[in-house]
Amino acid sequence: MSASEASDLRDGPALDEAVTRARLEHTWRRPEGLWGWLVTVDHKEIGRRYIATALGFFALSGLLALTMRLQLALPESHLVGPDLYGQLFSMHGSAMMFLFAVPVMEAVAIYVVPLMCGTRNIAFPRLVAFSYWIYLCGGLFFFISFAGNTGADRGWFAYVPLSGPEYSPGKRVDTWAQMITFTEVAALAVSVALIVTILKQRAPGMSLDRMPLYLWAILVTSFMVLFAMPAVMLASSFLIMDRLIDTHFFNQAEGGSALLFQHLFWFFGHPEVYIIFIPALGFVSSIVATFARRPVFGHLPMVLALIATGILGFGLWVHHMFATGLPRLGNGFFTAASIMIAIPSGVQIFCWLATLWDGRPVFKTPLLYVLGFVFIFVLGGLTGVMVASVPLDLQVHDTYFVVAHFHYVLIGGAVFPLLGALHYHFPKITGRMPGERLGRLGFLLTFVGFNLAFFPMHILGLSGMPRRVYTYPSGLGWDGMNLLATIGAFTLAAGFLVFFLNLLLSLRRGAPAGDNPWGASTLEWATSSPPPVHAFAHVPLVRSREPLWEERESLPVVTGLRVDAREVLVTATVTAEPRVREPSPEPAIWPLLTALATTGLFIGSIYTPWAVVWGTVPVAVTLIGWFWPTKREQRKEKATEHAPGLAEAGA
Amino acid sequence: MRQRFVHDVSGLPDHDFGSDSIVWWGTLGFVAIEGMGFVLAVAVYFYLMREVPSWPPGSIAPPGLIYGSLFTGVLLVSALPNHWAKRAAERYRRRGSLLGMGGVVLLGIGLLVLRGFEFTVLHVRWDTNAYGSIVWTLLGLHTLHLGTDVADTAVLLALFLTDRDPPQRRYTDVSENADYWWFVLLAWLPIFAVVYLVPRLG
Numbered sequence: 057m058s059a060s061e062a063s064d065l066r067d068g069p070a071l072d073e074a075v076t077r078a079r080l081e082h083t084w085r086r087p088e089g090l091w092g093w094l095v096t097v098d099h100k101e102i103g104r105r106y107i108a109t110a111l112g113f114f115a116l117s118g119l120l121a122l123t124m125r126l127q128l129a130l131p132e133s134h135l136v137g138p139d140l141y142g143q144l145f146s147m148h149g150s151a152m153m154f155l156f157a158v159p160v161m162e163a164v165a166i167y168v169v170p171l172m173c174g175t176r177n178i179a180f181p182r183l184v185a186f187s188y189w190i191y192l193c194g195g196l197f198f199f200i201s202f203a204g205n206t207g208a209d210r211g212w213f214a215y216v217p218l219s220g221p222e223y224s225p226g227k228r229v230d231t232w233a234q235m236i237t238f239t240e241v242a243a244l245a246v247s248v249a250l251i252v253t254i255l256k257q258r259a260p261g262m263s264l265d266r267m268p269l270y271l272w273a274i275l276v277t278s279f280m281v282l283f284a285m286p287a288v289m290l291a292s293s294f295l296i297m298d299r300l301i302d303t304h305f306f307n308q309a310e311g312g313s314a315l316l317f318q319h320l321f322w323f324f325g326h327p328e329v330y331i332i333f334i335p336a337l338g339f340v341s342s343i344v345a346t347f348a349r350r351p352v353f354g355h356l357p358m359v360l361a362l363i364a365t366g367i368l369g370f371g372l373w374v375h376h377m378f379a380t381g382l383p384r385l386g387n388g389f390f391t392a393a394s395i396m397i398a399i400p401s402g403v404q405i406f407c408w409l410a411t412l413w414d415g416r417p418v419f420k421t422p423l424l425y426v427l428g429f430v431f432i433f434v435l436g437g438l439t440g441v442m443v444a445s446v447p448l449d450l451q452v453h454d455t456y457f458v459v460a461h462f463h464y465v466l467i468g469g470a471v472f473p474l475l476g477a478l479h480y481h482f483p484k485i486t487g488r489m490p491g492e493r494l495g496r497l498g499f500l501l502t503f504v505g506f507n508l509a510f511f512p513m514h515i516l517g518l519s520g521m522p523r524r525v526y527t528y529p530s531g532l533g534w535d536g537m538n539l540l541a542t543i544g545a546f547t548l549a550a551g552f553l554v555f556f557l558n559l560l561l562s563l564r565r566g567a568p569a570g571d572n573p574w575g576a577s578t579l580e581w582a583t584s585s586p587p588p589v590h591a592f593a594h595v596p597l598v599r600s601r602e603p604l605w606e607e608r609e610s611l612p613v614v615t616g617l618r619v620d621a622r623e624v625l626v627t628a629t630v631t632a633e634p635r636v637r638e639p640s641p642e643p644a645i646w647p648l649l650t651a652l653a654t655t656g657l658f659i660g661s662i663y664t665p666w667a668v669v670w671g672t673v674p675v676a677v678t679l680i681g682w683f684w685p686t687k688r689e690q691r692k693e694k695a696t697e698h699a700p701g702l703a704e705a706g707a
Numbered sequence: 708m709r710q711r712f713v714h715d716v717s718g719l720p721d722h723d724f725g726s727d728s729i730v731w732w733g734t735l736g737f738v739a740i741e742g743m744g745f746v747l748a749v750a751v752y753f754y755l756m757r758e759v760p761s762w763p764p765g766s767i768a769p770p771g772l773i774y775g776s777l778f779t780g781v782l783l784v785s786a787l788p789n790h791w792a793k794r795a796a797e798r799y800r801r802r803g804s805l806l807g808m809g810g811v812v813l814l815g816i817g818l819l820v821l822r823g824f825e826f827t828v829l830h831v832r833w834d835t836n837a838y839g840s841i842v843w844t845l846l847g848l849h850t851l852h853l854g855t856d857v858a859d860t861a862v863l864l865a866l867f868l869t870d871r872d873p874p875q876r877r878y879t880d881v882s883e884n885a886d887y888w889w890f891v892l893l894a895w896l897p898i899f900a901v902v903y904l905v906p907r908l909g
Contacts, residue, residue, distance in 0.1 A: 066717050179729050248736035256729050260714065282736065286744040290751070294844075303833050303840035305751070311759045312837035316751065323747075571708060582708055597713055610709035616717030625716060626729060634716045635727040639876070680862055693721075693874035699799070700720040 067594050068615030077593050079619040084176070084589040086643045095643040097181035098589060102188050103167025104485060107478075109188075110160035111556070113195050117151040120144050122549055125509075129542035131530035141526035142209040143228075147202050149212030150232060153328065154239040155195045157470060161335035162246045164477060165274045167485065169250055171580035171587060172271060174259030174596045176617075176624050177640045179252035180245075182647045182682065187245040189651030194238020197659060201231040208232035211524065213325065214295070216306040216317045221299045230299060230662040236292040237658055240285045247278035254278075255629050259579060260614055261598035262632045268578050268601075269345075269352060272359050273338025276366040280327050280334070283370070288324035291317055301665050315380060322373035330369035332466065334362060336473035337404060340426050343476050344408045346576040347423040348415025351602055354407040361400035361407075368397045378446050379453045387446050394444035401437060405430060420574075421495035425476030428503045432468025436461060439514065454524075457517025463510045475502070475555055482559055483573045487585045488566030494558035501551030508544025512537040577602035582611055595625050598632070621692055636700075639693065646682035653678045722876040724797050734883050738890045741852065745894050748848055749901055752841045762906060763831065764838050769906035771828030778821040779899050782892055785814040789888045796881035801867060804881045808864040811888060815857035822850050845898050852891050860884055 067076045086092040086101075096102065124144050127135045136144065170178045178184055201207060209228050210219040219229045254275045258267065294305040295317065304310035306317050345352045352358055374382060374390040408430070417423060439461040443449045452458060475498075482490045516537050521528065528534055572581035581604055583592050594613035600606040617623045617637060626636040653674035660667025685693070725731055756762050763769060792807025825846060831839035863884055867873060 068715065068717070069712055180733055183733075244740055248733055248740075251736055252729050252732045256727075256732055260716075282739050283743050286740055287747055290744065290747050294751075294840075297840070297844075301834065303844075304835075304837040305755075305840050307837065310836040311755060311764050312840070313755065313758050316754055319754070320747070320751070594710055594712070595716075604708075610711045612713040613710045614714040614716050615712050616715040616719075623721075625719075626727060629726065634714075634719055636723050637716060637719045637721050638729060639721060676858060683862065684866065690870065690874060693876055694872070696721065697875045698719070698721045699875050700723045 065618050065620045066616050067619050071619065073593070076619055077588070080590040080593060081588060083618075083620055083622060086589075092643070094648055095645050097177070097185050097641055097643050097647075099166050099170050099178035099181055099184060100485075100587060100589075100591070102181075102184055103163055103165075106163030106166055106188050106191070107160060109192055109195065110156050110163050113151055113155040113199075114160070116199060117148050117156060118549060118552065120148040120151075122545060124148065125542040125545040127526065128528075128538050130539070131528055131535055133527055136526065138526045139209070142524075143202060143207035145524055146208040146211050146214075146232070147198075150208050150235065151195075151198065152466075153212055153332075154235060155191075155198065157332040157466065158243055158328070159191055159239070160474060161277070161332060161470070162243060162250070164339075164474070164481070165250055165277075165335060166246060168481060168580060169253055169271065169274055170257070171484075171583065171591060172268060172578050173253060173257050174262065174579040174582075174592060174598065175253065175257040176591045176595070177622070178249050179257055179624075180249040180641075182641050182644060183245045184249050186647035186651050187242040187249075189648050190238055190245075190654055191242035193651060193655040194235055194242065194658075197238070197655070198231060198235040201227075206231050208235070213318075213321050215321075216295065216298075216314045217308075219295060220306055221302075224299075227662060230296055233292040233296040233299075234658050234662055236288055238655075240289050241654070243281050244285055247281040250274055250278045251282075256626050257624055258627055258632045259596045259598045260625065260627055260632055260634045262627075264630050264632075266598055266601045266632075269341035269355070269358055269362070270338035270578075272362050273334050273341070276362045277331050277334045280331050280366050280369060284324045284327035284331065286324075287320050288328075291320035291324070294320070296661070300662070315377075318377050318380065319373070322376045323370075325376065326373040327369045329462075329465065330365055332470045334365060336429070336470040336477075337362065337365075339473040339477035339480075340404075340408060340429060342576070342578065343422045343426050343473075343480055344411050345602075346480070346574050347420060347426075348411045348417045349575070350411060350415040351577070352407060353410040353414060354403075355601065357403050358407050361403045364400040365397060368393060368400070372397065375444055375449070378449045384446075391444050391446060395441055398437060398441055405434065421490070421492060421499055422476040422480040422574075424496065424499045425472045425479070428499065429468055429472040429476070432464055432472060432503075432506065436464030436466075436468050440465060452517050454522055455517035456513040456521045456523055459523050460510050460513035460517060463513070467506055467510070472502075475499075478559070479555075480574065482562065483566075483569030484580055484585045484587070486563055486566070487569050488562050488564075489569050489573060490562040490566060491558050494554055494561070498551050498555035498558055501554055502548055503551075505544050505547030505549070505551050509541050509548050510544070512541045512544070516541075572604065577605040579603060618696070621696065637698075642689065644682065646678055650675065650678040650682055722879050724879055724882050728879050728883065730879065730883050731886070734887055738887070742890070742894065744848065745898065748841070748845055749897065752845065752901055752905075755837045755841055756905075758837070762838070764836055767835075767838065768830045770825075770830060770842070770903055772903055774821055774824040774828060775899060775903045778818060778825060779895065781814055781818055781821065782895055785811055785818070785888070786892060788814065789885050789892075793882050793885035796878040796885070799875055799878050801871075801873065804878065805864065805867055807885075808860050808867070808881065811885075812857060812861050812864055815853065815860065818853060819850070819857065822846070822853065842902055845902055849891075849895055849898055852894065856884075856888055856891050860888070 086096045127133050166184060206227050214232055217223055254271050297303040298306055304312045306312045306314050308314055341352050371393040375394045378387055443461055479490050479495055516534055519533055521534050569585045571584055579596055582596055594615055597612040597614050622640040623637050624640045625634055626638045627634055657667055657671030657675055660671055788807045788810025792804050795803025795807055829842055833839050833843035863880055
């Protein structure tokens with residue numbers, strides 16, 4: 057192919073801007089209709105879908121929580137019995153952790169990360185599509201099982217021996233264990249795609265030291281997923297093997313160990329908290345910088361704090377097991393590590409406060425959620441330092457004090473920043489501005505409702521109310537606090553309702569947003585709202601940490617990517633110099649088919665171990681279909697190939 | 708926002724080997740995940756070892772060495788065709804890639820047969836006790852990776868056999884597939900030591 061022939065296929069000064077956009081639109085769009093919906097590999101579409109699905113599971117799990125609060129509003133209530141109550145709290149905890157909190161953070165990242173990197177699509181988009189389908193299948197399976205009276209009922213961590221074959225006949229624990237497998241496969245796949253996108257597809261010039269804090273947060277989180285999630289996959293697989301094919305991992309009588317389950321579970325379970333929390337820190341940094349109108353104070357300490365949190369997060373798991381009688385000296389180590397993690401958290405809190413202090417803060421809804429986060433999370437952190445010490449932990453273990461603590465950390469530390477981030481990214485995703493008045497009302501209700509619901513639980517725990525009881529007798533001094541908590545829970549739910557109602561209304565009635573309505577500094581705001589399918593007509597070139605604040609007049613861009621074939625720019629890991637024009641995959645049905653085949657295998661394995669053997673056949677067939685290039689792809693690749701050795705000659 | 712053109716990337720290649728290939732990074736990511744799985748499974752082995760007075764527990768004999776050693780030998784030999792495949796691929800040589808991958812697939816099938824025999828001389832079933840469970844799991848986990856990579860390599864081989872003039876990008880797949888085989892190979896050595904040698908120490 058001659059140079060002149062090639063040049064008219066690429067963006068640049070030689071190609072008319074309108075033609076460029078039209079060609080890119082044509083190249084990157086998916087087929088119309090239902091088929092197109094099933095085969096899409098556009099990270100923006102998958103990200104939106106992932107967010108909506110996670111919020112759906114959030115609503116379902118929230119309804120379970122409201123049912124529990126109704127039951128506990130009055131002493132000796134008979135609204136639900138002990139068996140259903142066991143399913144309610146187990147489903148609520150499991151679904152909130154595995155089907156909402158982790159997936160929703162990854163979902164937002166799937167949407168935002170490629171745009172913030174300035175690239176046209178995420179790395180491995182088919183893998184991300186697969187991740188969505190497998191997540192959807194796993195979540196539906198979990199809730200359909202619950203509807204069929206096979207809901208998880210052994211708590212969100214399903215400790216053995218209670219969850220083992222002897223004490224939990226039936227299929228309830230198996231559905232829990234396989235739900236874990238579904239969601240872990242989904243999370244691991246997305247994490248690989250996010251890591252590679254962040255390390256290899258950043259806009260040219262966005263060297264690691266110019267990378268926005270949100271991308272750092274997602275990078276650290278994704279690495280944590282890689283190293284933490286295999287532990288819970290082992291834990292849940294060993295559990296299901298003990299139950300179904302008579303292995304003895306956790307069977308004390310045959311040389312197994314019940315405590316081993318707890319080690320494996322919490323080796324994942326504690327990092328899990330940070331896997332949920334660190335993306336939220338990323339949201340906070342984005343929002344604080346944008347609304348304080350200045351870069352986040354102390355960029356380097358912030359990055360180091362994120363990395364330190366990620367590493368320390370792996371050294372805390374035993375603090376969930378202080379009540380198991382482990383050696384005292386070992387507990388001392390984990391106490392120290394648990395208290396130590398307050399240092400990077402504190403560094404970040406003070407850096408944000410300094411940013412707000414020095415900036416000119418604009419108190420829009422997203423920033424309100426961030427302030428709510430600071431208040432609630434600091435309280436959760438304080439009780440965290442308290443329960444990190446063994447004597448206090450032994451006193452309040454398995455009481456409502458712990459319930460209060462982790463809701464302060466998780467709702468304050470993750471859900472508040474998430475709501476802020478959803479409000480913040482809404483104009484980019486939809487092209488419409490979210491309403492400010494309803495937004496503020498939503499914030500007020502969630503903030504007041506949250507504290508009303510969960511603050512009393514500290515006191516309930518200190519006055520001895522155990523968690524996971526389906527009712528309690530009158531006269532123990534718990535009645536008033538429980539009623540208050542229930543009122544708070546409904547206020548909180550009303551707040552969520554107002555928040556989402558506001559977004560739904562704004563979808564139709566909101567003012568047009570424009571490219572950068574908040575005046576933010578990162579690249580996702582350089583393209584139109586909502587972004588076109590190809591995201592950027594020309595890939596931006598980055599020369600500072602805050603590209604859109606530095607380049608007021610016009611944005612420098614690179615040219616020379618193909619407009620008649622899907623291409624993304626691969627850059628050097630550290631310096632982000634352009635290296636390769638990498639073809640990006642076309643839409644395909646294979647991710648969905650592979651997810652369905654895998655779902656068949658996972659669900660089948662609950663009923664017969666042979667499903668693992670025969671189930672591999674459809675999985676293998678669909679995977680081969682996935683990787684086998686079509687004739688058209690082969691021809692396309694062949695026609696435009698360009699070996700590395702020729703790079704210098706061509707340039 | 709207005710834009711100004713400052714740099715042209717049209718001269719860049721459409722693929723590269725090693726750290727400028729995104730699939731290379733993806734492979735590394737999955738190696739990290741699966742490597743972590745192996746590390747944790749080995750940790751479980753040692754954790755369970757502490758739970759009982761003798762290892763293997765009771766009167767169980769350590770696994771027979773013959774097939775495991777043979778397996779290890781053949782696996783080490785497979786590094787040769789694997790290396791050839793990688794080297795040929797990085798020079799865009801179809802014949803060399805075919806021969807290398809063919810060698811890996813043939814040896815891989817042999818390895819799977821040997822692995823079948825390994826399971827017969829463990830002297831313990833998975834449902835005998837926790838020792839049996841973890842030994843079967845370690846071996847099973849490695850077999851899963853071995854089987855997957857043999858299948859992967861066979862598919863790639865078929866792709867090359869059906870296409871006389873494959874796009875250059877396809878050769879990066881051969882190179883990265885060879886990297887993954889190295890992972891399967893190197894992951895085995897500590898597992899061999901744990902399954903076969905540790906029970907002979909005490």
